[in-house]
Amino acid sequence: MSIVPWTRKPLVGLDFETTGLSVDEDRIVTGSVVRWGGPLLTQVYTWRSDMGGAEISADATAIHKITTEAARAAGRPAAEVVAEIVALLSEFASAGWPIVVMNAPFDLTMLERECARYDVRSLWDATPVVLDPWVMDRHLDRYRKGKRTLVALCHHYGVKLEGGAHNSEVDAKAACGVAWKIGNRYPRIGREDIGELHEMQAQWARGMRQEYLAWQMERLGTCDETPYDWPLIPAPQGAGT
Template sequence: MTWHLGRLAAFDTETTGVDVETDRIVTAAVDARGGGMEPEAGEWLADPGVEIPVEAYNVHKISTEHAREHGDPAEQVVHEVTAELAAQVVKGGAAIVGHNVAFDLTLLDRECRRYGLPTLHDRLDGHPLHVIDTRVLDQHAVPYRRRVSEKQGARQLITLAQFYGLPWDDEAAHGCSYDAVAAARIAWRIGQLAHSRRRDWPERVLAERRLRFHAFRDLTLAELHALQVELAAEQAAGLQKHFRKTDPNAVVDGSWPLRPSVEPTATTDEPEGATA
């Protein structure tokens, strides 16, 4: 069975911000489908225990007040989401799928550590974790796609949905369930293109330059995962090189699918925020 036809557990979060070390989960969704099994879906709303900044509210439209009134305790949500992902991997043999999913997996890892809970890796009981990141795959397969507009980038989820011929609902977008399912469908379309003849690809796909979908052809899940580790590092290095044209100290972390945990460094003779 080719990798895109197996069980896919789509995962997405909406959060208080974009810093995996300090921000919190507000909503999370796990939507598992395919692999000859019945679909399973779950969505969680958490009271993150901190204020939800206006910038985050403007994305997902969940206020601090709403989360406090209707959300479950953050520790409970983090435990249940992590347990569900682990069950999909261990019992269902699923690959975890998402768009820029390294962010979501790393944030979930930090939330587990914050509450002293077993992490996803702790719960896998030796089973391998296979991840499919639609952003990493798409950037390799379609390396020269340009921005759609000043406001819509080349690698945004909406851009990929449009490129791969999927419907898009602006009202539902940025809801974690909607975004998770969109990522799973995009992953399936990428796999479909990888395993079909170039002459059968849609015109909108063929209009792009130097397509590389066949790099993902006939790979096992383990091979696809290992390839993405390499691709994510290469893509981060390229982005870092670009940023350093204007900021010589710019750093882009290429770790995938989990960024290493950064332990605070205690110092006695350096100002707060300094590193050894």
């Protein structure tokens, strides 16, 4: 029996725009889940949260162009938004479709912290499989020079950014496009069982993290001790909701 490659099945893109860059303290502003590729038409689901009363940093607004006032005016209660995102992702994960997230530890950890904050069941109860274009590209073409941002990867793999980056819907679609291109450019990866590929990415990401810490120690005499894992960063010890 031939196995259908994951590149011929639906992918589920996920992306958030947030109040800042701290996965433990910042909040989701907008979120998009995109069912992309395979034999089905693309479907887009987008939410805007009221952030539970939090404020968007000036740096974050400069990137995604959403102000605190605009988010609060248009946003729905954060707890409802988080619960709906998790429910939809869990449904797709149960169907066996991988969740594609660029730089997965940021978005997935942000979502997990929001779940804890609002007492929403964890996405990990559904045992999702994750594809991270950043990790796959960095491992498969590790000596290529240049940036590895989503915009840079889209340019490298020939994926069109519809409307520009730093929009959750656009970025979720683009991440799927890059993952699909990687799977086709590297047939060994495209034919890999997605569960096995998930574990392979975890090993690659941890290895790259260790290399980065060693580089920091050699060049700077110190290294970043922030907790890290892929695809989910462990919660700080003693952290509450």
